[in-house]
Amino acid sequence: MLPDEKRSAGRPSGRQAVFFLAGFLALFFCFFAVQSHALLRPDSFTVLAEKAGGAVVNIRTEKTTQSQDRVFRHFFESPFGENDPFEEFFRRFHGDNNPQREFRRQSLGSGFMISEDGYIVTNNHVIEGADKIRVKLKDGEEYDARIVGRDPKTDLALIRIEADKKFPYISMGDSSTLRVGEWVMAIGSPFGLEQTVTAGIVSAKGRVLGSGPYDDFIQTDASINPGNSGGPLLNLDGEVVGINTAIVSSGQGIGFAIPVNLAKGIIAQLKASGSVTRGWMGVEIQPLDPAMASYHGMKEAKGVFVVRAIEGDPAHRAGIRGGDIITRINGQQVEDTKDLILKVAAAKVGETIEVTVVRSGKEKKLGVTVARRDDAGELKKESPPEPSATEDALGLSLRVLDENMAERMGVDRDAGLLVAGVSEGSAADKAGLRRGDLIMEINHKKMDSLKAYEAVLKKAKKKERLQFLIQRRGQFLVISMDREG
Structure with missing residues (x-):
């Protein structure tokens, strides 16, 4: 045997080394995957149940x-x-x-x-x-x-409860970090069966069940039944992330819990004073749809459209007006109306919050001093006006607001023009305008008089796109149509 052959005989070839390395890596990643899977799905909830059950x-x-x-x-x-003549x-x-x-x-x-x-x-x-x-x-x-x-x-x-002893208790976690698909555990007394432990995953977040303005439920498939109400929903660290509260009686594996982040501030207020005080800005709002967002030059429909800032309330005093779009509170994105209600309600009475609004396509930051919420009172809905005899090329009969109409609708007299009638089959009818609508702007031009309306139509070219900003029964809409004739 040659000297080089002797040296190579005791060690693997290059190809063997490659195969050896590939096998090692495969085993390593398999082990890592198994360990990751074990972290995602615990082998047992025993330790967690023992740790939290006493509380x-x-x-x-x-x-x-x-x-x-x-x-x-x-x-x-x-x-x-029941059918007695002497009833x-x-x-x-x-x-x-x-x-x-x-x-x-x-x-x-x-x-x-x-x-x-x-x-x-x-x-x-x-x-x-x-x-x-x-x-x-x-x-x-x-x-x-x-x-x-x-x-x-x-x-x-x-x-x-009070006694000369210290009771076991559970720490509160952070429900904002919960992810759909994450493991959770519920402990309670369904049907009086004390200390019943069930487990499942977070099925969804932010569920609205129609129980009130503060709906923001966590949905889980952990078994929840009558008697579980008030018990904790726990993460794998043994922290409370929700308070079990509701079930869908006609379904299986559908339970709901109040997020602990919503509960924290309320519990603190109850402990301090026995009641809850919520923040209030004094605005009437509606969802921001893509058409409205586009009309105001926004790329995304994220935010809340202000229908009206109630005169004398915090938002009005701070400079917020009807037609503004609220996009952020204290720098945090406002996703929708529910999100705004929760953010303002969580603010302390007397606290000044920074409200970012979009007005005429430009951002503006305003400081609003939060007041105490008063849930009483709603705006009266306006009655449709009597029809007018005049009709334009779009098929609209319009009227200028008088003092009584403006007061009923909760707007200024120059807020817009009232649709008194819509000709059947006309461009306005096809676009969706209705009798009783208040036309506030057309292509960002304020409609404070019939002359302003006539000027926009006269200037618009044939087939030009017209965008109407209207108010309908307290809600704002954007309706588009082509200029005909």
């Missing part, structure tokens, strides 16, 4: 209700049934004086400790109207609880 409580309530006594009810009803006689003498009895109704729910001195978060509907609240801990100990504060608008409540 989850069962809540039993008693409520007193009144009901007509069924035993004696038939003695006071007509013997001839009025029986109602007059016996109708509303049937004997009433008091009944004690019991209900079950869940909650969780947020501090060692016995403060417990639950749902408002669990304890609302309760004469007695009894809390049972994991170790079997029971305590009477008192209501610290309630917030029906978000279905949150804070109660407290």
Whole structure:
């Protein structure tokens, strides 16, 4: 054997080295993938359940209700049934004086400790109207609880138990970091079955169920049933990211939880004062659609259109006007109307927030001092005007606003021209204009008089695109049509 052959015999060739390296890398990545998968899906929720379970409580309530006594009810009803000709006689003498009895109704729910001195978060509907609240801990100990504060608008409540001991509690996490598909765990007392642990994933975020202006629910397929209400929804770090609150009774694997970030400020207010005060700017708003965004020179329909700034309220005093588009609060993007309501409601009363608006295609920053929210009062909707005899080339009959019309619609007299009639089959009719619409602008020209309207039509060329900014029953729309004739 030659000397070079001897040296090469004890080591792998270049091709063998390549295969060896490729195999090593394949094994490494397989191991990494398995480890990553293990991190995404835990082998067991045992440690998490043991860690958090001690702070989850069962809540039993008693409520007193009144009901007509069924035993004696038939003695006071007509013997001839519902179609009795003497029904009025029986109602007059016996109708509303049937004997009433008091009944004690019991209900079950869940909650969780947020501090060692016995403060417990639950749902408002669990304890609302309760004469007695009894809390049972994991170790079997029971305590009477008192209501610290309630917030029906978000279905949150804070109660407290007191004893000469420190209670276990759960820390609150950050629900804004939750991602769809992330693992979560629920603990509660469904149907009275205490300390029931279920797991699933975050199915969706920002769900609106129509329960109020502060809807922003986390949807999960972790099993949630009656009795789970008020219990915690936990991330894999054992932190509360939601408060279980609702289910879809006709479906399976569809439960909802209040995001803990929404709950934090409310719970702090309940603990401090027993009630909740929300921020208020004093604007009437509507969603920003792509047509409206394009009309105002915006690339994306992100923001909220201001229908009206209520005179004398914070937004009006700060300089916000109808027609502005609110795009940011304190530098944070405002996505839609729900987002604006939540951001302003979370602001402290008396705090000055920076509101960015788009006006006439330009950004403007205004300082608005937040006031206390008052949910009362709505604008009256305007009545359609009487038709006018004149009609233009677009098929519109228009009227100038008088003082009464302007007052009913909540606008200035020179805010626009009122559509008194639309000719069937005309360009205006095909475009979607309706009787009762208020034409405020055409191609960014203010329609404060019939002369202004006539000037725009005269200047527009045949087939030129006309964009109408209109107000319809308190909502703003952009409608486009071609100039004909």
